[in-house]
Amino acid sequence: MDNKRISEIVEEEMIKQDANRYRDMRKILTIPKSIADELDDIFNEFVRIKNSRSIWGLLWRAEEIDDETRMRLEWLLPDENQVNIAVAYLSGKALGVDLVKVVEGIDDNY
Structure with a gap:
């Protein structure tokens, strides 16, 4: 194999990896900061009033x-x-983990 063909293969693989990263990135759940802040307020009020961290509740x-x-x-x-x-x-x-990423500046119609 000549060097040109090797560089073409490497470039193709890098493009595939970039495409896979982009596809995986699109799978991340996001929520606008304004909505997250409002949900936090409601949840904190619920915890204070009901002394419960149950989302179902x-x-x-x-x-x-x-x-x-x-x-x-x-x-x-x-x-x-x-x-x-x-x-x-x-x-x-409630569990202390980030399941949904909070993002700034996106449309509130998440």
Whole structure:
């Protein structure tokens, strides 16, 4: 094999690796900082009032905290995908791990 062919193979492999990294990067769950901050406020209020870190309890019993909290959650999480991302985000916080990356400057229609 000549050097030109070797460099072409190396270049092809680097392009494949870059494509794979990009594809993997797109699989990361993200949430806008503004939404994360609002969820944090709601979750911290829930923990304080109910003395519980249960995400299921928060979402299931939001109306028991108060109507404003339920309405805030409905506004923040208007569809099922957003609810799922919020559950992953809050679960990660409750467990002390980052399951969802908080990002600045993206559209709030995550």
